[in-house]
Amino acid sequence: MTAFGTAASRPLQGRGGSPGFRFTLYAVLAVVVMYLDQRARYLEHVRFVLQAAAYPVQLVVNSPPGAWRWIRESFQTRESLRAENERLRQRQRDLELMSMRYEALAHENGELRGLREALPPVADRWLPAEIINIQLSSLRQRLLINRGVSNGVFKGQAVLDDRGLIGQTTHVGPWSAEVILITDPEHAVPVRVDRTGLRTIAVGGGDGSSLALPYLPANADIRSGDLLVTSGLGGVFPEGYPVARVTEVHREAVQPLAQVRALALSHINSDTEVMLVWFRQGHPASPAASASSTAEVKSGNAAMQPLAAPARASPAPPRAEETPVRAAPAARRAPTPAPAPSPAAPPDDSSTPAPQAEAPQPPATQAQSPPPPADTPAEPPRLQP
Amino acid sequence: MTVGQMRVRIALTALVALILTVLPLPTWLDVLRPAFLVLTVLYWSINTPRAGGIGLGFLCGLLLDVFQGPVLGEHALALSIVAYIAVREHQRIRSKPAFQQSLLVLAALVVYEFVVFAIDGWTGHPVTSPLRWLHCLTGAIVWPPAAAILSYSEGRLA
Numbered sequence: 390m391t392a393f394g395t396a397a398s399r400p401l402q403g404r405g406g407s408p409g410f411r412f413t414l415y416a417v418l419a420v421v422v423m424y425l426d427q428r429a430r431y432l433e434h435v436r437f438v439l440q441a442a443a444y445p446v447q448l449v450v451n452s453p454p455g456a457w458r459w460i461r462e463s464f465q466t467r468e469s470l471r472a473e474n475e476r477l478r479q480r481q482r483d484l485e486l487m488s489m490r491y492e493a494l495a496h497e498n499g500e501l502r503g504l505r506e507a508l509p510p511v512a513d514r515w516l517p518a519e520i521i522n523i524q525l526s527s528l529r530q531r532l533l534i535n536r537g538v539s540n541g542v543f544k545g546q547a548v549l550d551d552r553g554l555i556g557q558t559t560h561v562g563p564w565s566a567e568v569i570l571i572t573d574p575e576h577a578v579p580v581r582v583d584r585t586g587l588r589t590i591a592v593g594g595g596d597g598s599s600l601a602l603p604y605l606p607a608n609a610d611i612r613s614g615d616l617l618v619t620s621g622l623g624g625v626f627p628e629g630y631p632v633a634r635v636t637e638v639h640r641e642a643v644q645p646l647a648q649v650r651a652l653a654l655s656h657i658n659s660d661t662e663v664m665l666v667w668f669r670q671g672h673p674a675s676p677a678a679s680a681s682s683t684a685e686v687k688s689g690n691a692a693m694q695p696l697a698a699p700a701r702a703s704p705a706p707p708r709a710e711e712t713p714v715r716a717a718p719a720a721r722r723a724p725t726p727a728p729a730p731s732p733a734a735p736p737d738d739s740s741t742p743a744p745q746a747e748a749p750q751p752p753a754t755q756a757q758s759p760p761p762p763a764d765t766p767a768e769p770p771r772l773q774p
Numbered sequence: 775m776t777v778g779q780m781r782v783r784i785a786l787t788a789l790v791a792l793i794l795t796v797l798p799l800p801t802w803l804d805v806l807r808p809a810f811l812v813l814t815v816l817y818w819s820i821n822t823p824r825a826g827g828i829g830l831g832f833l834c835g836l837l838l839d840v841f842q843g844p845v846l847g848e849h850a851l852a853l854s855i856v857a858y859i860a861v862r863e864h865q866r867i868r869s870k871p872a873f874q875q876s877l878l879v880l881a882a883l884v885v886y887e888f889v890v891f892a893i894d895g896w897t898g899h900p901v902t903s904p905l906r907w908l909h910c911l912t913g914a915i916v917w918p919p920a921a922a923i924l925s926y927s928e929g930r931l932a
Contacts, residue, residue: 408828412858415832419854422836422847427897432846439840446789447841450796522798526842527805528901575899595903597801 437538440562447533447565451521458661511627513669516540517662518548521565530570530597532556534663537564542665545625549664553631553654554578554619558665568663571632572597572653580632581620585610588620591632591651597658600633602649607640609647617651627668780825784818787927788834796841805905808913810920811838812886815853816879817924819860820867831857844899852889856882872918880914 425431518534525531536542538561548555548568556570569576574595580602581588587609591600605611615635621628633651640647791810799807811834818826835850843849859882860867867878887910894900 408823408858408861411828412854415828415854416851419832419835419847419851422850423845423893423897426846436840436846439846443840446792447796450793450798454798524796524798524804524842526844527801527807528903528906529844529899574901 436560437562440537440560440565444562444565447521447523450523454522511629511668512666514667516542516665516667518566518665519662520660525567528595529575530556530573530593530595530657531559532568532570532657532663534566534568534665535564536665537562537566539563540665541667542566547626547630547666547668549630549666550655550657550660550662551664552656553633554626555655555657555660555663557625570597570657571655572600572657578626578632579620579623580617581628582611582635583616583618585615587611588622591617594650598653599636600651600653602635602651603646605647605649607642607645607647611635611638611647611649613638777825780822783927784822784826784830787814787818787924788830788837792834792837792841795838805908806912807909808916808920809883809886809909812853812856812883813879813913813917813920814924815857816860816882817921819857820864821925821928823861823864826857827861828854828857831855845893845897848890848893848897851893852886855889856886859885872921875921876914876917879917880910883910883913 422432426436516536518536521533521535523533525533532555534548542558542561544558544561546558548557554571556568556573556576558566559569560567571578571591571593572595573593576593577590578600579588580591587605589602589605589609591602594601600617602611602617613635617632617635619626619628619630619632631654633653635649635651637650638647639649788811791814794810795807815826815831815834818830819828831853832850835848835853836846838849838853839846863878867875870878884907887907891901891906
């Protein structure tokens with residue numbers, strides 16, 4: 390190197406090939422990398438390593454706001470701390486009052502469903518995660534959190550805050566994970582209107598707080614103020630978690646579909662902490678056992694898997710796929726309900742190709758029947774009789 | 775100054791540019807944020823095409839992909855193209871006055887953003903908001919001071 394002296398500013402001739410040649414080389418390399426990452430998904434572990442390498446930089450970028458928050462917190466006055474303490478105490482009392490009847494209700498619900506004992510809550514374990522304040526990509530709704538594979542986080546895991554759904558993990562590194570928010574236009578979450586049980590899909594609106602319900606017919610029973618909860622289909626989110634509240638409904642005579650917008654309930658923009666949740670496997674309300682492999686299209690409950698993958702090309706791997714109103718006719722038609730499997734036992738039919746067995750059944754039955762009641766997705770998975 | 779020393783310096787400026795790129799900002803400021811890393815690659819490709827250039831563009835692009843890209847290799851390809859144009863035309867660009875340089879940088883940024891936009895669409899992660907083109911303008915506006923700062927770092931450490 391030293392022999393070249395001021396080589397850096399010399400016009401380039403002769404060394405390392407012409408710019409055109411090198412450009413071709415790098416361009417081909419970039420295209421190959423893109424192909425491997427996008428189509429073949431070969432680069433998962435390369436990405437894993439790269440994400441680990443990027444983590445220190447992300448922490449450094451995050452440190453000034455973090456330090457600022459720390460300083461502010463350490464200079465808080467006694468009064469403000471006391472006020473906060475009082476507020477939290479009151480909130481805890483309210484919550485305790487609200488949950489006092491929970492045990493009894495859960496038991497009663499179990500009896501009504503014919504289960505021998507009340508089910509344990511569907512959320513098995515949760516872990517708070519801190520949001521790393523970093524610009525992931527502008528005009529997309531993504532977050533980085535400080536939990537990764539070393540904490541047991543997996544791809545396609547549900548992320549919540551104390552008010553509602555936030556999103557799901559997409560790329561998981563060793564110590565960090567990227568979360569796609571439900572408000573990202575690339576994200577779709579299967580939801581149910583709490584008031585009527587009507588099921589549909591909520592697609593991210595792209596502006597950081599809103600969602601759109603693009604697949605509702607103009608005569609659908611939905612109005613502003615309706616609460617949307619997860620429907621449990623889709624294999625990522627369990628049933629019954631609040632997602633959004635409908636804010637506007639537009640119906641035009643010439644349009645076959647209603648235009649519905651909803652506001653996400655979670656406070657994505659002001660949160661500093663989110664919750665990662667693990668769900669009990671085999672619980673009727675839990676997403677399917679194959680929830681971790683969202684790359685392939687699989688639906689929520691094993692007994693309710695769609696007949697085939699939707700023909701719609703869904704390019705985004707994290708997208709919860711769209712099979713909203715597809716109840717299992719066999720399961721509902723069974724005259725005598727088989728004894729429900731113990732909730733702790735994993736569904737043994739998760740690997741059996743149940744959908745194929747039901748394939749000849751015409752989907753027309755669902756079209757005639759009204760939107761199935763809320764309990765349908767909570768049916769325990771069963772083998773076909 | 776050897777190529778090796780030069781490369782260390784370039785790596786440092788690229789790191790600073792990367793940090794400026796991923797610094798959290800409110801959304802309205804974020805769409806205005808110039809693509810600092812692209813400007814850095816452009817500067818080094820124009821002024822020291824031997825140490826900077828297409829390889830630098832590729833590496834910086836890959837770095838951006840790790841932080842912000844939906845697909846690995848996306849920004850790498852876009853930055854390689856921009857660096858190639860800059861290296862090819864570096865003598866012509868270098869001799870232009872600042873204002874014309876800014877216009878050329880604007881053109882380069884538009885090319886860059888178009889490549890990223892196209893790959894976004896092809897790989898199924900489209901962002902169609904027109905706001906995504908805004909940073910090209912601010913990048914062109916920021917170019918003269920940015921180039922001055924970078925040339926200062928170049929001369930200062932020599």
